[in-house]
Amino acid sequence: MCGIVGYIGYREAYPIVIKGLKRLEYRGYDSAGVMLYDGDNIKLSKTKGKVVDLEAKAANEISTNGTIGIGHTRWATHGVPNDVNSHPHVSNSGDLVIIHNGIIENYAPLKIELIKRGYVFHSDTDTEVLVNLIEEVQKKENLKLGKAVQVALNQVFGAYAIAVFDRKNPDEIVVARLGSPLAIGIGEGEYFIASDASPFIEYTSNAVYLEDGEMANIRLHKPMKVRKIKDDSLVDPYIQELQMNLEQIEKGGYDHFMLKEIYEQPSVITDTYRGRLHANEGIIQMSGVEDNLEKFLNAERIIIVACGTSWHAGLVAEYIFEEFTRIPVEVEYASEFRYRNPIINRKDVVIAISQSGETADTMAAIKLAKEKGAFVYGVCNVVGSSISRETHAGSHTHAGPEIGVASTKAFTTQITVLIMMALRLAKAKGTLSKTDFHRYLQELEIIPEKVKEALETDAKAKEIAAIFKNTQNCLYLGRGYNFPVALEGALKLKEISYIHAEGYPAAEMKHGPIALIDEHMPVIVIAPKQGHYDKIVSNIQEIKSRSGIIIAVVTKGDTQVRGLADYIIEIPETSDALSPLITTIPLQLLSYHIAVMRGCNVDQPRNLAKSVTVE
Numbered sequence: 001m002c003g004i005v006g007y008i009g010y011r012e013a014y015p016i017v018i019k020g021l022k023r024l025e026y027r028g029y030d031s032a033g034v035m036l037y038d039g040d041n042i043k044l045s046k047t048k049g050k051v052v053d054l055e056a057k058a059a060n061e062i063s064t065n066g067t068i069g070i071g072h073t074r075w076a077t078h079g080v081p082n083d084v085n086s087h088p089h090v091s092n093s094g095d096l097v098i099i100h101n102g103i104i105e106n107y108a109p110l111k112i113e114l115i116k117r118g119y120v121f122h123s124d125t126d127t128e129v130l131v132n133l134i135e136e137v138q139k140k141e142n143l144k145l146g147k148a149v150q151v152a153l154n155q156v157f158g159a160y161a162i163a164v165f166d167r168k169n170p171d172e173i174v175v176a177r178l179g180s181p182l183a184i185g186i187g188e189g190e191y192f193i194a195s196d197a198s199p200f201i202e203y204t205s206n207a208v209y210l211e212d213g214e215m216a217n218i219r220l221h222k223p224m225k226v227r228k229i230k231d232d233s234l235v236d237p238y239i240q241e242l243q244m245n246l247e248q249i250e251k252g253g254y255d256h257f258m259l260k261e262i263y264e265q266p267s268v269i270t271d272t273y274r275g276r277l278h279a280n281e282g283i284i285q286m287s288g289v290e291d292n293l294e295k296f297l298n299a300e301r302i303i304i305v306a307c308g309t310s311w312h313a314g315l316v317a318e319y320i321f322e323e324f325t326r327i328p329v330e331v332e333y334a335s336e337f338r339y340r341n342p343i344i345n346r347k348d349v350v351i352a353i354s355q356s357g358e359t360a361d362t363m364a365a366i367k368l369a370k371e372k373g374a375f376v377y378g379v380c381n382v383v384g385s386s387i388s389r390e391t392h393a394g395s396h397t398h399a400g401p402e403i404g405v406a407s408t409k410a411f412t413t414q415i416t417v418l419i420m421m422a423l424r425l426a427k428a429k430g431t432l433s434k435t436d437f438h439r440y441l442q443e444l445e446i447i448p449e450k451v452k453e454a455l456e457t458d459a460k461a462k463e464i465a466a467i468f469k470n471t472q473n474c475l476y477l478g479r480g481y482n483f484p485v486a487l488e489g490a491l492k493l494k495e496i497s498y499i500h501a502e503g504y505p506a507a508e509m510k511h512g513p514i515a516l517i518d519e520h521m522p523v524i525v526i527a528p529k530q531g532h533y534d535k536i537v538s539n540i541q542e543i544k545s546r547s548g549i550i551i552a553v554v555t556k557g558d559t560q561v562r563g564l565a566d567y568i569i570e571i572p573e574t575s576d577a578l579s580p581l582i583t584t585i586p587l588q589l590l591s592y593h594i595a596v597m598r599g600c601n602v603d604q605p606r607n608l609a610k611s612v613t614v615e
């Protein structure tokens with residue numbers, strides 16, 4: 001995790017680095033730091049806390065002029081969040097300065113070796129070891145910075161995106177990546193470095209995303225040189241035109257990114273199916289699926305790998321794919337899959353789902369599946385991300401940047417892509433009747449309207465939030481397609497409001513969780529008219545008989561659950577398979593309002609980061 005930013009050019013670097021760090025805070029926000037070079041001096045300021053704390057400290061500590069700068073926002077791995085462990089880290093001579101996103105796994109033996117050679121360490125970080133290793137290599141072999149970085153990186157294991165500055169050669173920044181993302185923005189007489197392109201989109205739309213195992217020497221007024229870290233071979237960098245715009249990464253009048261992203265769902269679901277769904281013609285066209293249709297049609301099994309919210313979208317997809325295509329589906333936590341020697345066959349299709357496209361466990365699961373000969377399909381949001389490049393083929397979700405740490409629009413757009421894939425395959429396999437196929441296409445086309453209608457539950461969600469904001473526990477129940485929605489609702493609540501919440505299949509309640517029910521326990525039941533309505537009504541009765549408090553998400557016009565529940569939230573009707581796109585909306589809003597009322601930092605919940613690039 002962690003976000004890195006750098007600038008080398010003719011403008012003042014400090015405002016670019018600070019603004020960039022703010023945009024990257026989703027990647028970590030427990031400490032931050034900046035280094036500036038003004039032609040004579042290295043100026044360093046770093047602190048525990050957020051980028052605003054850094055700004056306050058830097059204003060008193062350093063003069064902020066200089067046209068070269070690097071900055072870091074941290075999610076601690078080695079060493080607690082404090083001023084000393086914050087990046088940038090400086091080598092013992094004071095000449096080399098580094099920022100690093102990732103983990104150097106063999107830092108301990110390297111540190112012992114360096115200590116034997118007289119190096120002194122001030123922090124507990126692996127990064128301080130790396131910068132001193134580079135210095136040691138540089139001194140011993142009398143190398144320029146780029147070469148020294150390369151030799152040092154060939155001695156380390158782990159993951160990194162780094163930027164290194166050398167006072168002795170101050171018109172250059174050397175960057176490298178393995179396992180952590182790194183984008184380089186190319187302007188006229190200036191370069192930008194960042195973990196993603198958001199820090200520099202207002203300056204340039206040309207970017208190079210370094211591939212794993214590549215490094216670049218970025219020099220003022222010189223073309224950038226990219227080479228392979230391992231064998232020094234030169235690489236012709238691919239300059240990509242960025243699709244992001246500034247508006248997408250700003251709050252646009254909302255109090256929080258999370259709320260903005262919840263409200264964006266009608267439009268981003270439309271973006272997701274635009275050009276792919278042609279309801280009137282009865283066509284679904286997704287180039288990734290089309291180009292690999294035989295692989296999908298011959299699949300004996302689909303294995304879905306993902307983490308967190310993306311895993312919940314995978315669970316929804318399991319129900320959809322099995323019902324629509326009759327292909328057996330397994331859904332795996334990427335972190336478990338990668339370590340349990342899973343059985344993977346050449347006829348398996350693996351679908352990896354990831355908003356960021358950078359999640360380390362999902363990436364490792366993909367590599368494992370590829371090694372074992374499976375065809376791997378990515379469903380990612382971030383274009384150019386590591387996962388979208390590592391997979392054989394894939395479909396982007398087109399949700400636009402998701403900045404709130406809690407995933408919202410990523411979930412619904414992932415489900416949209418997965419539904420379209422299942423429908424396309426069902427058509428090819430003939431496993432859905434023509435009537436059902438056309439009905440789903442028509443329904444999917446009007447889903448954004450229904451999501452818009454579901455957003456009208458906002459006031460009701462707020463009212464209920466005010467009543468339950470101080471609860472300590474919460475149970476979420478759903479059946480069938482809405483069981484994963486129950487899990488997702490519970491995850492949203494716990495991660496942003498720190499209230500303990502559990503999601504369960506409603507019928508499983510009587511095998512244990514029912515013991516938790518008493519007059520203090522709010523139970524959120526997802527009970528739309530389609531699906532297993534009668535069964536869920538029975539579950540509601542079981543809870544009522546034990547004095548539980550029922551908050552029910554029901555279809556507009558419902559009377560039966562209305563008579564039983566303490567609070568109801570009404571949503572528009574849709575078919576069972578598409579209902580997660582609707583039922584999830586009031587649950588997102590409920591969590592959001594509870595977290596705001598509890599004074600929690602909604603967009604940056606404690607201990608979390610948006611992009612989990614460590615195991």
Ligand code: F6R
Nearest residue numbers: 308309310354355356359406407
């Ligand atoms: C929850 C959340 C996380 C992510 C998980 C996977 O709101 O955001 O659980 O879903 O870390 O991230 P991606 O989808 O980027 O692979």
